[in-house]
Amino acid sequence: MIFLKLIVTNLRRHRIRSFISVAGIAFSVAAMLTVVTILQGAIGMFSGILSSDSEIIVFERNVSDLFFSNVPAAAAAQIAEWPMVQHADAVLFGIVSSAGHPIITCFGVTAADARIAKATWIAGDRATFAQHADDVVLGERAAEFMAANVGSFVPIGHATFHVIGILKTANGFEDGGVFMPLASAQSFFHKEGTSSVITIKLRYKDQAAEFKNMIKAQYPNLIGLEDAEFNRSYSQFRILKATAWAVGGCGLLLGGLGVANTMIMSVFTRIREIAILRVNGFSRLQIGGMIFGESALVSIFGAVAGLTVGTCFLFGLKLIPALHGYVDVTLQPLVMLIVIVLALLTGVAGALYPAAYAMRIRAVEALRFE
Amino acid sequence: MRVNEQEMGRGRVVLRAEDVWKSYDEGTITVLKGIAFEAIEGQTVALCGPSGCGKSTLLHLFGGLDAPDRGRVAVNGIEVNRHRNLLRLLRHEVGFVFQLHNLIPDLTLEENCLIPTVAAGTKHKTALDRLHQLADRTGLSHRLGHRIQKLSGGERQRTALCRALMNRPKILLADEPTGSLDEQTSATVFALLMDMVATEGVTLVMATHDRGLAERCDRLLEMHDGRIHEVQYAR
Numbered sequence: 001m002i003f004l005k006l007i008v009t010n011l012r013r014h015r016i017r018s019f020i021s022v023a024g025i026a027f028s029v030a031a032m033l034t035v036v037t038i039l040q041g042a043i044g045m046f047s048g049i050l051s052s053d054s055e056i057i058v059f060e061r062n063v064s065d066l067f068f069s070n071v072p073a074a075a076a077a078q079i080a081e082w083p084m085v086q087h088a089d090a091v092l093f094g095i096v097s098s099a100g101h102p103i104i105t106c107f108g109v110t111a112a113d114a115r116i117a118k119a120t121w122i123a124g125d126r127a128t129f130a131q132h133a134d135d136v137v138l139g140e141r142a143a144e145f146m147a148a149n150v151g152s153f154v155p156i157g158h159a160t161f162h163v164i165g166i167l168k169t170a171n172g173f174e175d176g177g178v179f180m181p182l183a184s185a186q187s188f189f190h191k192e193g194t195s196s197v198i199t200i201k202l203r204y205k206d207q208a209a210e211f212k213n214m215i216k217a218q219y220p221n222l223i224g225l226e227d228a229e230f231n232r233s234y235s236q237f238r239i240l241k242a243t244a245w246a247v248g249g250c251g252l253l254l255g256g257l258g259v260a261n262t263m264i265m266s267v268f269t270r271i272r273e274i275a276i277l278r279v280n281g282f283s284r285l286q287i288g289g290m291i292f293g294e295s296a297l298v299s300i301f302g303a304v305a306g307l308t309v310g311t312c313f314l315f316g317l318k319l320i321p322a323l324h325g326y327v328d329v330t331l332q333p334l335v336m337l338i339v340i341v342l343a344l345l346t347g348v349a350g351a352l353y354p355a356a357y358a359m360r361i362r363a364v365e366a367l368r369f370e
Numbered sequence: 371m372r373v374n375e376q377e378m379g380r381g382r383v384v385l386r387a388e389d390v391w392k393s394y395d396e397g398t399i400t401v402l403k404g405i406a407f408e409a410i411e412g413q414t415v416a417l418c419g420p421s422g423c424g425k426s427t428l429l430h431l432f433g434g435l436d437a438p439d440r441g442r443v444a445v446n447g448i449e450v451n452r453h454r455n456l457l458r459l460l461r462h463e464v465g466f467v468f469q470l471h472n473l474i475p476d477l478t479l480e481e482n483c484l485i486p487t488v489a490a491g492t493k494h495k496t497a498l499d500r501l502h503q504l505a506d507r508t509g510l511s512h513r514l515g516h517r518i519q520k521l522s523g524g525e526r527q528r529t530a531l532c533r534a535l536m537n538r539p540k541i542l543l544a545d546e547p548t549g550s551l552d553e554q555t556s557a558t559v560f561a562l563l564m565d566m567v568a569t570e571g572v573t574l575v576m577a578t579h580d581r582g583l584a585e586r587c588d589r590l591l592e593m594h595d596g597r598i599h600e601v602q603y604a605r
Contacts, residue, residue: 001494002477002481002484002485002488003488005477005481006474006477009474009476009477010476012476013476272472273474276472276473276474277485277489278460279433279435279460279466279472280460280466280485280486280489280533281457281460281461281486281489281490281537282485282488282489283457283489286489362435363435364430364435364436367435367468367472
């Protein structure tokens with residue numbers, strides 16, 4: 001108890017310094033949590049697009065980005081005929097711009113695609129989709145920022161399209177996107193005869209391995225991956241995840257430097273006090289434990305404050321209409337645990353030098369120190 | 371100078387220094403020059419001498435806080451600089467009282483006194499019982515919950531005395547324990563120190579400039595130029 005009191009007393013003795021350290025860790029934790037959660041949410045949404053009513057994605061082997069993938073239409077047609085395939089939907093992804101909106105995701109899909117066939121249509125009739133080449137269906141948010149209704153003509157890229165429907169999805173990318181008939185999209189993006197991916201729904205899920213082997217054997221330039229497999233291996237997702245953790249890690253590094261600075265000051269300003277503890281029988285380990293205890297306490301307070309601030313911030317982002325559907329505030333326990341552990345490790349790392357210094361203090365010299 | 375047990379009266383030698391040399395600043399300042407010293411159990415010994423004569427250094431050597439350049443220091447028959455467990459020496463065998471009380475200002479009197487028991491891993495209840503016993507005898511019972519800043523100089527030094535005796539050490543090393551107190555308080559604290567030492571059966575080695583206090587100890591050793599020049603039996 002007295003040991004704990006010694007730890008707390010020293011933090012209370014320099015309240016502002018301790019507060020700044022806690023704030024440093026808190027901001028780092030909040031930043032890491034926010035960046036990781038937003039990016040994981042974005043990845044989740046993107047993979048949600050790909051896995052919509054499907055289990056396997058087929059795309060061009062060795063492409064760094066699905067926007068560069070070219071899957072021949074003939075392959076899509078042939079695969080759709082395989083007995084194990086319930087349905088195969090070719091999807092073409094493209095990025096277009098509109099007035100005031102530099103990036104809009106465009107989906108070239110068939111009328112049978114789940115995004116069209118199973119979506120909630122707020123306006124328009126799904127039966128009219130793909131009847132004319134210049135028809136488009138807008139996601140709810142895209143309709144909102146383009147100020148478009150059914151019947152409107154909207155400029156998209158170098159052309160003007162006729163809005164025939166507005167649909168609502170739970171996915172931010174889709175909600176802010178434009179759906180075109182596949183043929184129109186192929187023409188618009190100069191990708192005639194190809195799609196970006198084919199999303200596959202099998203009749204029986206246990207046929208996945210057999211399906212992938214058939215793809216490998218018959219289309220060496222293509223690869224089929226199950227959704228979970230794709231999420232793990234897709235390089236863009238890996239880059240995004242690594243970036244998120246790296247950004248968060250940099251934040252924690254700065255927080256750790258703050259803790260190190262605080263702990264160094266803490267040790268240097270009470271050399272005599274540490275000497276007194278040594279004279280009264282404190283071992284080097286007990287002295288080190290006291291310093292590490294202080295930094296751990298700073299880290300714990302920082303982590304708790306950071307998690308609170310980060311969570312509130314994420315919920316705040318979710319309330320912003322423009323970001324509707326983009327921010328997935330599903331706090332994953334594993335992410336929170338990793339963030340807390342990293343914060344603690346940062347605190348401990350920040351206390352390494354101060355603790356080593358404190359443990360080396362020679363009582364006899366420190367007692368002469370006035 | 372060596373004093374044999376017969377001269378000092380019968381008793382077990384608890385502190386011994388043999389031909390102890392100690393210098394600082396890479397040997398340019400030699401503080402102790404072949405010190406020989408013995409103290410027996412329960413004895414009170416005063417070390418007198420001018421500033422810088424080596425009184426504090428000798429106390430530090432006895433407490434294991436420093437090591438001699440040459441010679442041998444033993445506590446309870448075990449050589450200090452080869453002591454297998456210096457922590458045991460500091461936790462259970464010697465207690466220190468300094469001129470400046472060296473208490474932790476943000477802690478209460480009680481918390482300060484409990485520090486040695488925390489270091490030694492003593493059970494909290496046992497430690498509290500001991501503290502209440504010492505606080506009763508030093509007249510500090512009513513001040514246990516007070517922070518050090520709220521205590522007078524005399525109370526602080528009495529607190530330091532309590533803290534030094536918490537783990538029931540057999541040897542008390544006091545470095546100018548009344549040096550920062552006024553005459554009246556100094557006399558009170560010294561009387562209490564001698565009373566506690568007698569009651570607890572502790573061997574006291576005290577460095578002091580105060581000749582009057584020193585003469586009230588069993589022995590008075592005069593230190594000068596790094597040597598013990600005389601041994602005077604005050605009583």
